[in-house]
Amino acid sequence: MAYLDTPLEQSGNVRVIYLEYADAIATAEVLTRVMQNISRLEEGGSNKRAGSGESTIEADEGTNSLIITADTDEMAALEAVIARLDIRRAQVLIEAIIVEMTITEGQDLGLQWLFANDNGVYGSNITTDQARRASLGQLGDALVPDDGSENIGTREVAASLATIPERRSAGVWWMNP
Known part of the structure; x- marks a missing residue:
């Protein structure tokens, strides 16, 4: 035995x-x-x-x-x-958090303006998404009179600054390899 x-x-x-x-x-x-x-x-x-x-x-x-x-x-x-x-090796644990941000509607900053003078009423909306040279040209036409003088001939000026906040959605994934 x-x-x-x-x-x-x-x-x-x-x-x-x-x-x-x-x-x-x-x-x-x-x-x-x-x-x-x-x-x-x-x-x-x-x-x-x-x-x-x-x-x-x-x-x-x-x-x-x-x-x-x-x-x-x-x-x-x-x-x-x-x-x-043949020994045990040192090991490292890696953990990560991955976040994805998506913007469904971007931030809309803009200026709405309206000028009235003897020649008529001029107005437009200038936003960060739709800034156009034509809108800026209309602003110049409304401020400068047709006779070339340096006096601004507006009777009424109306303007508002618009801020529309962003809508965001976030997705979070957890990864532990």
Whole structure:
């Protein structure tokens, strides 16, 4: 019964390591470079082990796992490096509120005017939406008499400044990716 409760060791030099947080493809590239650097260091030294340089590291994208073929010492070193690389990454929660404003009727600022002189009555409405040169021309005709004198010959002046407030509608969407 005590035998059944003990974990079995993986036999041979091949081991599959499932990653929880790290990407298998990126981790395999890093570990391959680490093993190449270790092999170069051992080639320069006098304590070269038999079988070194035969290690392979493959990534399985479907299961996010690494398939490592290495001798026992290299396997232990790689497992220690993997344990340090396969850590939970810092995460940032992004929340946004998106507001859309639509104007159904724009603000209407305007001047309604009426002048009366000996030649007749002149009037118009000048608004921000409909400002026209003809309206301004009529204003000039009403203020300046036909004889070219500099005296303004108006008998009555009536004007009103109109302001119509805007009507707005707002839609708010909540986005939490």
